[in-house]
Amino acid sequence: MIDGSPQPTDSASRIVAGIETLTRWAAALRFEDIPEPIRVRAATVLVDDLAAIVAARDEPELIGLTAGMAKSSGAAEATVFDGKGTRLDRYSAATVNGSAADWCELDEGYRRVICHAGLYCVPALLAEAEASGATARDLLRALTVGYEIAGRVARAFGWATLTLHPHGSLAAVGAAASVSALRGLSAQEMAKAISTACTLVVPGPFNHTVEGALVRNVWPGVGAWSGLRAVDWTLCGITGRPESLHDVYASAFNGEPHPEELTDGLGEDWALSDGYHKLHACCQYAHSAVEASLALCAKVDASTIREIHIDTHWKGRHLDNAQPATTLAAKFSMQHILAATAQFGHAGAEAFHASTLTAPELAAMREKVTIGAYEPEPAWPNDRPARVTWVLSDGARVTEECLSARGGPDRPLDPSEVRAKIRGIVDAPYPAMGAVLERLLDLDPAGLDRSWADTVVEMTA
Incomplete structure (x- = not known):
């Protein structure tokens, strides 16, 4: 467990201190430091959310979005998992895959608060890892970091009503945290990237889900783009304030701050342990x-x-x-x-x-x-x-x-059920993908050390 130094008394300063502690832990974390069950959970989240992206490939609005993004895309460097071989620049691919990931309501979620931490990390990571030459091992470490930070930031601010939708208000933070980890940023740089990303979030109203406004499905894609750019801009010196998280979530969005959630149990209580997986395609x-x-x-x-x-x-x-x-x-x-x-x-x-x-x-x-x-x-x-x-x-x-639906930590699905769900989605559009994902779920050492770009080529062949 990380034992923090004496904490300041006001909530804004405590949030700043908490992020500093959290990013120091994150920057120092090695893949070998992650307990085996948490590595398995990270692989399961990655694979489950990738399958959720594939599941949306035939949605007509998403097909239109992909075509529109392709018109302005830069050099092809990352895959859109639409079953058609589409490749775009990493920012455009992350935007499309992020928009696809929640379309069918089959992505995983974080059970302790209103948050889908994997969704906020995976689309940006898929694009960045493929474009940068990172390995699958690098990707899973970065996902573990991003999931932890996104989950803790979600817990650090509370709302008594369903007003803000987390896809809009948290996705950029998860993307920035995970991409910072993948690029190997220092603790100070990661903290700046997270503080920058939180100013780029979308104040998406929760009622847009119930009323069916399809722009809601695009919020994670926008967050993936914003998170990637927040890391880019941080390295250029364009950043928010150390207090930006408090400025945004407590002052602007009127959330109740809980600074202790950023560090309590850090290194022992892993956010990935509290994730859930879906078999039903609805909220x-x-x-x-x-x-x-x-x-x-x-x-x-x-x-x-x-x-x-x-x-x-x-x-x-x-x-x-x-x-x-x-x-x-x-x-x-x-x-x-x-x-x-x-x-x-x-x-x-x-x-x-x-x-x-x-x-x-x-x-x-x-x-x-x-x-x-x-x-x-x-x-x-x-x-x-x-x-x-x-x-x-x-x-x-x-x-x-x-009293409690299956899929969460209290009533987990059998691993075979999750694997069957994934194979049922990916086998038709990508006949080779299922076997590759099975090896990833098994944490096959050779697969972990392989570049993610090569893994994608094999999956989509």
Whole structure:
């Protein structure tokens, strides 16, 4: 554990001191210092988020975005994982891959607070590692650093309401931290890059998810670009202030600072340990609702449903939109999630296809969903519960509940399930990718020492 020196009393100075301690630790961290289970977690996050990028390859808006970025791209130096062999400059590739990574809602997340730390690091790292000649080992070390810093910054500022979306407000910080680590910046340079990046964040409103504004999907891509540039600009002497994190998150965004979160347990309590992985292609706040619904599907004929009622946690109650206009809105609509899970018997990508938005039977079922409060709300990790009741055509009522969805540290998925999910996504567009990713998940020494550019060539052949 890192024991800090005596801390100043005001929150801004404590945030500055915390970042200094955090970046000293990060700059000194060697791959060999990372415990084996955390290395495995880093590889799993990398592979899972790469698969999430591939999953979005056929989204029409994303295809248009890629074509637009290609028109202004510089020399091709990094791969866009769209199944078409597209290569752009590292900044453009990071932007497109970052925008793809959250499109299907299959990326991993950080369970302790509202944060997807891997998503905020992986797109920039994929591009930078391929363009720079870094090895897979270098990439995983940098991801471990970036994930730790992004997770701790997320914990260091709290909000009582769902106002800001973390994809906009945190992605640039994760990208800057991880790219700083990959480029081997000093502790002082890394701190400056992070302070610079936080001034380049997007104040994305959380309600854009529920309302289905597709610009939300681009926020991680913008963050990847901004994080890369923050590192570039720091090395040119263009930086923020040491107090910039406090200026942005506490003063401008009105977050409550918790400076101790930047350093408490550093080197012992790894943020990667608190990550979760998704099997359902929708907001994680609704995964407990999906699991309760699947338990009902296993014992009741869903065609006899007359009404659906859910009691759930306060974040889940924000997912209230009975008429989602876009696929993003559907993934953040509790009504659509419950109705589609009942109809399809799963909450995979098919349940949120564009055609489901106007399907008459689903539209009718969405209107039959009511949402209430699960009270009292349990403590973490059961703080995202759901109790789902189906009222059947004969008046019978059947209920199932789930206190905590599978995939998090309290109910982890079996590694074989994550691998099956990944192979199910990548095998068709990239027949060679699955075997390469399996070796990466196994931390194959030869693969770790290979350049990431060569690994990408093999994966995409």
